[in-house]
Amino acid sequence: MPNTHFQCDHYDAIIVGARCGGATTAMLLARSGATVLVLDRGTYGSNTLSTHALMRTGVALLHRWNILPEIITAQTPPVRQASFVYGSETVAVDIKQENGIDGLFAPRRTVIDRLLVDAAVKAGAEIHFGVNVEDLQRDDTGRVAGVFARCAQGTSKNVTADIVIGADGVRSLVAERVGASDQVKANHRSAALFGYFTGIENRGYRWLYRPGSNVGLIPTNDGLHCVFVLVPPNEFRRYFAGNSMDGLVNVVGMHDPDIAEKIRLASSKTRLSRYAGIRGHLRQAHGPGWALVGDAGYFKDPITAHGMTDALRDAQLLSDALVSQRPNALAEYQEVRDMLSHRLFN
Numbered sequence: 269m270p271n272t273h274f275q276c277d278h279y280d281a282i283i284v285g286a287r288c289g290g291a292t293t294a295m296l297l298a299r300s301g302a303t304v305l306v307l308d309r310g311t312y313g314s315n316t317l318s319t320h321a322l323m324r325t326g327v328a329l330l331h332r333w334n335i336l337p338e339i340i341t342a343q344t345p346p347v348r349q350a351s352f353v354y355g356s357e358t359v360a361v362d363i364k365q366e367n368g369i370d371g372l373f374a375p376r377r378t379v380i381d382r383l384l385v386d387a388a389v390k391a392g393a394e395i396h397f398g399v400n401v402e403d404l405q406r407d408d409t410g411r412v413a414g415v416f417a418r419c420a421q422g423t424s425k426n427v428t429a430d431i432v433i434g435a436d437g438v439r440s441l442v443a444e445r446v447g448a449s450d451q452v453k454a455n456h457r458s459a460a461l462f463g464y465f466t467g468i469e470n471r472g473y474r475w476l477y478r479p480g481s482n483v484g485l486i487p488t489n490d491g492l493h494c495v496f497v498l499v500p501p502n503e504f505r506r507y508f509a510g511n512s513m514d515g516l517v518n519v520v521g522m523h524d525p526d527i528a529e530k531i532r533l534a535s536s537k538t539r540l541s542r543y544a545g546i547r548g549h550l551r552q553a554h555g556p557g558w559a560l561v562g563d564a565g566y567f568k569d570p571i572t573a574h575g576m577t578d579a580l581r582d583a584q585l586l587s588d589a590l591v592s593q594r595p596n597a598l599a600e601y602q603e604v605r606d607m608l609s610h611r612l613f614n
Contacts, residue, residue: 274427275394279305281590282415282429284401284442287316287377289562289579290435291384291395295333296587298391305427306388306395307417313382317462317541319496319573320374320488321347321473324363326577327372329584335383336369342379345487346371349472353523363472372473376489380576399425404432404445404558412446412557431590432558438546440564446555448565452610454548458482458498458569461508461516462541465534468493468527473573476523481507482571483523495520495531498571501545512540543570550609553602561586566605568612578609 281297283290286308294306322330330336340346348371352359363371389395398420405414405428414428434442442448470493474485480503486494497519499507508515513535521528548568553560560566562579582605589597 274305274396274425276303276305277427278414279303279394279427279429281305281431281433282307282427283433283435284308284415284440285435285437285562285564286310286385286388286395286397287381287435287437287562287579288384288576289564289583290433291381291388292333292580292583293433293435293561293587294393294395295384295388295391296583297590298388298393300587300591302591304388304393305429306393307399307401307415308395308397309400310397312385312397313378316377316381317543318377318494318576319484319486319570320376320494320576321484321486321573322373322375323574323577324366324369324372326580327369328367329580331367331369333387335387336373338383339373339375339380342375342383342489344373344375344379344489345470347373347470347472347487351472351474353474353476355478374473374486374488374494379489401436401441404442406557410556412555430557433586434558434560434564435562436564438549438563438567440560442558443551443560443564446558448552448555448560450549450551451606452550454569456569457501457545457547458571459501459504459545460496460498460543460570461512462494462496462543463513463516463531463538464488464492465495465531465538466491466493467530467534468495475573478523481519481522483520483527484571484573485527486573495527496570498569504544508542512542516540545569548612550606553605554598559586559590559598559601566609568609572612574612578612581608 280302470487476483589601
């Protein structure tokens, strides 16, 4: 990875955040010939909380960008069925081969984020990790014109761009600094407990529903399943205030006792992560000199498992808009993003 010596004083685009939304936007813009700088406060290839599941649109885009073969080479297991379990009723949907894609995939973030960063660098994007963007620069008209950044060594750097793109997550500094308003706010939210477990058979995506709790079972890399339980935030302590693993096993057992027993047997090999729950938002996506992509602009409850797919989709929409240079291209980007996203709000 490049060090923190920036190659230019001015770029066509500065992107804050180097995960699915940011790295993909950087890759696509760089492939079009743009000069792109990406800044991320984290570390290259680090993990992050995720359901991992890619829907067909996400897999199709990775196929189009020639990244899917690397996802497969990383031994990401194919998903050829999605099951929706409502008590004693199961609805199973086979994933049919389409346009050369034989199944869905749910890569670990340590796999997909790394591959997207590598593809962006290969395309010519400049990416720096361990850099904290502290504020935005503006020109005399108030238009966003760059960023003020601080590197891990403590040195400050000011760099300008034609556009600054916030891909810095649900608590986006870019969105905060530009005052991006919430166009829509979700009515509900879920709290969750996540873990990775061995010993569960790959039967594809499994979503288990009952009043008061939902369970997701997602096959991912290294022979593991991402297992997560979602409950109303005001019920989280009741289920998990004591031993969290016992609570997870108990809730899963309400849905599927056999899976609960497999989780119990593998429980010593995993560490659970908590998610307190945040209401989803659909934010204003652009303004003078700035745009938002990924969770920075559009965040939905993890029960949907659409986060990565929608980030990839919106990266394609945003990069297409910027490359086109049409006068109303960013407004069109927001319009299409909103049209495709409203259905996942509740």
